[in-house]
Amino acid sequence: MQITFFGTSSGVPTRSRNVSSVALRLPQRAEVWLFDCGEGTQHQLLHSDLKISQVTRIFITHTHGDHIFGLMGLLATYGLAGNPTRIDVYGPPGLNDYIKACQRYSFTHFSYPLKVHTVQPGIVYEDDEYIVKCGLLKHRVTAFGYRVEEKDRAGRFDVEKAQELGIPSGPIYGKLKRGETVTLPDGQVINGADLCGPTQIGRKFVYCTDTVFCEGAVELAQDADLLIHEATFAHQDAELAFQRLHSTSTMAAQVALTAGAKHLIMTHFSPRYAPGNDIQLNDLLQEAKAIFPNTTMAYDFLAYEVPRRE
Template identity: 70%
Template sequence: MQITFLGTSSGVPTRGRNVSSVAVRLPQRAEVWLLDCGEATQHQLLRSDVKISQISKIFVTHMHGDHIFGLPGLLASCGMAGNVSHIDIYGPTGLGEYLDACLRYSETRLSYSIKVHRVKAGIVCEDAEFYMVAAPLKHKVTAHGYRLVERDRAGKFDVDKAIAMNIPPGPIFGELKQGKIVTLPDGRKIDGKQFCGAPQIGRKIAYCTDTIFCDSSVELAQNADVLIHESTFAHQDADMAFQRLHSTSTMAAQVAQLANVKQLIMTHFSPRYSPGNPILLEDLVNEARSIFANTIPAHDFMTYEIAPTNG
């Protein structure tokens, strides 16, 4: 499972950082799920190795422009990619009307179908391999964080052991791979679990932006492999964070610590911490690491790989 950061600034783009968007490539299938779509996300995609044609789902946290202004343009470009047949879009009330207006007044006609789903707390979509959960965050407008979960997979099937026990290949192997107890034609009862290695534990990503510290962020991130959390302000600017309902670096670290995540990736940085200012991005990172050591800052086009693990 691979995470690519397409935009890591808050509010407005800078010379080095675009506004919010994160692409997640799903393992073992040519599919990308996009988290937020700030202005110029399609340009960022062109500069990355993420294929626009593989985007199948887009999840929007809230209706502020730095998270949605890139959506109409990206949808128009997806239609020109050639092999896009359908995209599901998930977000708050008003997202469908916004897209309808943008496409209608620009006279943009998509060559594929889209469906806009209004997000509520709980599971917002699922299939046999993955599911996405949403939870409310605490911001000036309705906002949701997301938790992407890969379902656990059965361990590797020991074919050689099965053959050595004179078990006939075919449909029986399929049942044994699922860990079922199978009765063979000769009357033997075989427990499939003895042929399967340790299960592969599904990977988990939590995405929390925009929000001030809240309990639902901790619940959403519980035991995640990676928590992507906004860190708009430095701890010294906590008053500003409370006024604008954004997180400080230390709030993000506290969520990571309380949720027992493996890795915190900070993003959504205010441009005020650029070189030449009294507080720098490095200061925010050090503040977070003083609470949660496994912390790294995101930058545009940074790719982070989550390797599979066995139970």
């Protein structure tokens, strides 16, 4: 699980920060999943070591422009990126209508299968390795946060010990690696769990934006290894946050603390905290760290590997 930030500003891009988009890279599958796709996301992709051809899933939190204005451009380019396969897009009601309207008025044809999934709170995607869930946040329009759970994996299979026990290689190894019990031709009964190291606990990544502090975000973020949460405003501007249903730095920290998250990375910062102003982004970081010390401030192209638990 490798995270790359493509945009960390709120509302509008700045000289140093694009609008919202975060990439989740799954190296073992050569896949990239995007969370939001603000204007300029495909340009940010071009300046990274990720490839547009590896994008397979896009999860949209809500339909405000700074989270979706880059979507149609990226989808149109994807068909020209060599051997396009399929993209699944997940998001709130109205997203499919938006994409179809953009296609109609721009005369855009997709040369690959595109499936748009209208999400509801709960599981929105699952395969053998991952589960993706979404939950309602509290914003001016319908908005969802997303939680990606990596399924637990069996520990490392001890090939040397298997060979010492005279276990022939082949399909039997696969069963033992999955922790199954196998009876050998000579009558030996082998418990696969005895040949595997400790179970690798799956990692949990959560993405919450845009929202004011709410129980939905806390529920999604329970025991997360990484929580990415918006922090549009400083604590001093809490009244603005409540009016616009965005979060302050202290709200983001409170979500992380209440949910028992391991690490908080804040993003979606208002341009009002640019260098030279009375309140700057480092002030937001210090506010959050006073509540939740393991807090980091995101910036464009920040790359972060979600660590495995010991």
